[in-house]
Amino acid sequence: MKFRTPRLEINLRKIEENATHIINLCHEKGIEVAGVTKVVTAHKGVVNAFINARVDCLADSRLENLQALRKLETGIPLMLLRIPSINQVQSVVELADISLNSSMETIKQLSLAATALQRQHKIILMVDLGDLREGVWPDRVIPILKEVSHLPAIEIIGLGCNLMCYGGVIPTHEKMQLLVDLRELCRRETGLRLPVLSGGNSANLPLVLNGDMPPEINQLRIGETILLGCSVIDRSPWPGTQQDTFKIVAEVVELERKPSIPIGLQGQDAFGGTPQFVDRGYRQRAICNIGRQDVVIDNLQPEDSGIIILGGSSDHLILDVEDATQKIALGQEISFIPGYAALLAANTSKYVRKVTVRK
Incomplete structure (x- = not known):
């Protein structure tokens, strides 16, 4: 039986144009974009629009969606956004190339799973800069990094943070500089390179647009501003994008x-x-x-x-x-x-x- 309504109309052309505009803005500043597909449950058409716009990575919070992305065989790295469940580490390693982490015990289990699967799993250690969602408190970062650095099959590629999701804390130059400074301290204390600084989500884009983002921040995880053409700070239209996507x-x-x-x-x-x-x-x-x-x-x-x-x-x-x-x-x-x-x-x-x- 065919149902006409209710339906969701997805305008792929407008999404691709939005994605191209935002990704180009970030690339001009040396920032990689992880295109977030969770709000569209990894819809194939939207994923292709992201790819056509030269997204650097595909990111999702659900393993089911990552499984769908893996089946597309895009060749683009896949990132798990939600902190992994300790009981699903094997699936995390199988489906995600990169995961965001904050629990030492979970990272140990990821190491065991990756070793058993004979794979190298990349992680970004999340730091809580005040939004009080995921992330370790800054004074615990160095001890965790030192411990993680000895785990087999785990490559810690950088630090990340998340703002404007739970606590509504707005990203500022000062907040981003805290992440930059913390990495420099970690480099001195651990010898790790930590090449990736994943500064946040769509809420960080005003800093990029206004030239206020520290140049060391080199990755953002972007979904809403691409898909809906709005600033997530106040939901006003984002310059150069379309809102009727x-x-x-x-x-x-x-x-x-x-x-x-x-x-x-x-x-x-x-x-x-x-x-x-x-x-x-x-x-x-x-x-x-x-x-x-x-x-x-x-x-x-x-x-x-x-x-x-x-x-x-x-x-x-x-x-x-x-x-x-x-x-x-x-x-x-x-x-x-x-x-x-x-x-x-x-x-x-x-x-x-x-x-x-x-x-």
Whole structure:
């Protein structure tokens, strides 16, 4: 059976143009780009767009996605972004050329797995510079490096950090310089070269654009700014990129004129929340065939500026279409521009059909 909606339209041409723009910007500054594919679950078309744009590495958080990338036989190094599970070290070594690490015990297990598989596994030691997600505290880096340097089948290629993911800490020149200075100290104390400084993600791009990135930072892990054409600091459009790279399309399955406020005693909704309503009187309302099981509805922007998203349930999206710029009819398709959270959910949902376009 063929379902037309809901669907996610993926514009490969625009993604490739965005990728080319961002990757060229980084390459001009001597920065390699690890193209992050996790939000599109390693979609083959998007991966090819990254490759056409001359990405240096492909990076993902899920082993399942790395397995799909490995099957593509791109010849490009694969990086595991999420800190490896100690119980999955064999799969990590089999699927990833490089992994980001912060646990000494896990690195030891990676060494054992790599030795058994007769492979050399590269790691980047993650340092926590204040965002309080992954990474060892700076004063523990040198002891860990000294211990790792004696492990067989492990090549420690550098240091990395991550900001603007959990704690919302914005990358600054000073934060990046901390990583640079820490590497110099580590080089003196351990004798390791540590050629890679993986400075972060899309949040670091303003430093690159403005010339504020220390020249020693030579790798970034970029996904959102390429895919959605926005600055992750404030979600404003990134210069030279396009923002309509993805569209989520749903169909109107009910169209009725109804009051703005529910009638009766009000309790919690299906998700345990207590919704708030604005009394706009009787309005034309549309229900679309997509819901919270498929997408983060609060992270959608209707293409029609006159449409208001009122809310939704597991399977339904409820819209106020009274002031829509076009006449809305039953069975009509309505398009939305997704933000990062909505795009992540839609790509992950098996109920949302993925369609590629190149227009």
